[in-house]
Amino acid sequence: MNDRYRRRKNCRLCGSNEIEECFKLKSTPPANAFIEKEKISEEQEHFPLEIFFCKECYHVQILDIVDPKILFENYVYVSGTSPVFVKHFEDYANYILENFSELRNSLVIDVGSNDGTLLHFFKKEGNRVLGIDPAKEISKEANNQGIETLNGFFDYNFSQEIKKKYGKAGIITANNVFAHIDDLNDFVHGVRELLSDDGIFVFEVSYLADVINDLLFDTIYHEHLSYHSVIPLISFFDKNEMTLIEANRIDSHGGSLRCVVRLKKNVKVHVRQSVENCVKLEKEMDLNKIDTYRDFFTRIENKKNELHKLFTKLKSENKTIIGFGAPAKATTFMYQFCIDKKIIDFIIDDSPLKQGLFSPGMHIPVYSSKKIYEESPDYIIILAWNFAESIMDKHKEFISNGGHFIIPLPKLEVK
Numbered sequence: 001m002n003d004r005y006r007r008r009k010n011c012r013l014c015g016s017n018e019i020e021e022c023f024k025l026k027s028t029p030p031a032n033a034f035i036e037k038e039k040i041s042e043e044q045e046h047f048p049l050e051i052f053f054c055k056e057c058y059h060v061q062i063l064d065i066v067d068p069k070i071l072f073e074n075y076v077y078v079s080g081t082s083p084v085f086v087k088h089f090e091d092y093a094n095y096i097l098e099n100f101s102e103l104r105n106s107l108v109i110d111v112g113s114n115d116g117t118l119l120h121f122f123k124k125e126g127n128r129v130l131g132i133d134p135a136k137e138i139s140k141e142a143n144n145q146g147i148e149t150l151n152g153f154f155d156y157n158f159s160q161e162i163k164k165k166y167g168k169a170g171i172i173t174a175n176n177v178f179a180h181i182d183d184l185n186d187f188v189h190g191v192r193e194l195l196s197d198d199g200i201f202v203f204e205v206s207y208l209a210d211v212i213n214d215l216l217f218d219t220i221y222h223e224h225l226s227y228h229s230v231i232p233l234i235s236f237f238d239k240n241e242m243t244l245i246e247a248n249r250i251d252s253h254g255g256s257l258r259c260v261v262r263l264k265k266n267v268k269v270h271v272r273q274s275v276e277n278c279v280k281l282e283k284e285m286d287l288n289k290i291d292t293y294r295d296f297f298t299r300i301e302n303k304k305n306e307l308h309k310l311f312t313k314l315k316s317e318n319k320t321i322i323g324f325g326a327p328a329k330a331t332t333f334m335y336q337f338c339i340d341k342k343i344i345d346f347i348i349d350d351s352p353l354k355q356g357l358f359s360p361g362m363h364i365p366v367y368s369s370k371k372i373y374e375e376s377p378d379y380i381i382i383l384a385w386n387f388a389e390s391i392m393d394k395h396k397e398f399i400s401n402g403g404h405f406i407i408p409l410p411k412l413e414v415k
Helices: 068-072 083-099 117-124 136-144 156-166 184-194 208-213 230-239 273-284 290-316 328-336 370-375 385-394 396-400
Strands: 005-007 019-028 047-054 060-062 064-066 108-111 129-133 149-151 169-175 195-206 242-250 256-263 321-324 379-382 404-407
Touching: 019 290, 019 328, 047 064, 047 290, 064 068, 083 117, 083 169, 083 195, 083 385, 108 117, 117 129, 117 169, 129 136, 129 156, 136 149, 156 184, 169 184, 184 195, 184 230, 195 208, 208 273, 208 290, 230 242, 230 256, 230 273, 242 273, 290 321, 321 370, 370 396, 379 385, 385 396, 385 404, 396 404
Parallel strands: 108 129, 108 169, 129 149, 169 195, 321 379, 379 404
Antiparallel strands: 005 064, 019 047, 047 060, 195 256, 242 256
16 A cells, blocks of 8 residues: 555445455556657556455445546546547436436536536537536646636535536436445535536436446446445435436446436425336346455456457468557456457557547557558457447448457457
8 A cells, every 4th residue: 555545444435344345457557648659668556456345335446546537537438439428418418308308508517527517418408507527637728618617626615616606407417427436425516516406416326237247347447436326325325415317227337327316305305116126127137245246256267268268269371450549448358358468459549638648557559540551450359349230330340351350358358
C-alpha cells in the first residue's frame, strides 16, 4: 500500500465489516493508462485487483482504491467516437423524456458527462443542461462544443456550489459512473441535495447478473469499485431516503442496469415490476452466496485455457494476430489471459486519443484501422467484444480479403 492507493476495511454500501475475498485477478496498471513512445522502457505501477463479497448486504466490490486523479484526470475514453454509444445515448434521452414527460423543461445534470454526448440530446429537446466531469481536456472540449461542463469530482460539497449557482435539477444522470465512486453515501447525499422534489436520478451500471452469467470478468478493473446488483441497491437507497423505482436491463457493455431513483417524499414514488424481476433473478442465480463467485473464477481459468489452445494452433500455423479495440476492459482481459506482444502484433482503435500510444503495462502499439489494410493480418481478436457486430460490419473488406475475427466473449467464436 502507498499514497497512490489505499484499502478500505468495510462494505461501501452498508458499512459492514463482514467482508470476504472471493478471488484475485492479476494485478494490472490502471486500465486507461496508455503511454507515449518515449515512456515504453519504463515499467508502469501495478495495483491489486481482488474481489470481495459483503456477507451482510451481498454487495460485490474492490477494496483497493487507486487515487481517482490517477484514473480520471487524463482520461482517454470519449463516448462520441462510438456510433453505437451515440445511438444508445439518443435512445436514453428519449426514454427519460417520454416516460417522465413532466420533467421535460427541467435542468438536466449529467455526472461524469464525458464529452457531453448524452447532454447534447437533452439540449436538442430544449432542456437546460450541465455536465460535470473530472477529465480536464475532455471537459474543455465539451465546453467548446457548447455543452457547459464543470471540471471536478462530484460530491456533497460540490453539489452545494452547483445548487447555489444553477438551482435544483429535475433529472440527474450518472452513466457508468456509479461503479466508480468509493464514498457512495456522500455522492448520493449530493444527488439528494440537487434533485427537485419531483425529480429523478437515473444511472446505468454494468449488471452483476450479466457479468456472472456471460463471464464478463474483463469489466473488473480499478475504475470499477462496485459490481452492482439490485438487492443491495434497494437497501442502500432506502437508508438514503430514496427509493429505487425501476431497474431495467439493457444491452450496453454486455449487459447493464438502468436504474431510476426518486426521493421518498415524492408522492409519485411507485416501484415498477422491473425491480422485483431483478430481485427474483438474483435469488435464482445465488448472487447472495460467495461460492457463486468462486465458481466464476474457475470458469475464467477454463476460458483462458480454451483461448490459448486456439492461439497455440494459430501460431503453429504462422498466422498473424492483432487486437481490435482498446477499451479499459482490454487491460484486464490481456493481463488475465496473458495476451502480450508474443500473441498480438498491435491494436486497432477508432479513438484518435489512443492512436499513437501504447497499451497499459504491455506497451503494445495502438493504430487507426488503416493499419489493418497495410499489414493484412490473418486474425483479429476483438478486445472490444461488446461492439463485435458493428466492428465486423464496418470491416467486411478484411473478411472478403480472407481475414477472420475472433470474438472471445461471452462465447469464443471465430468468424
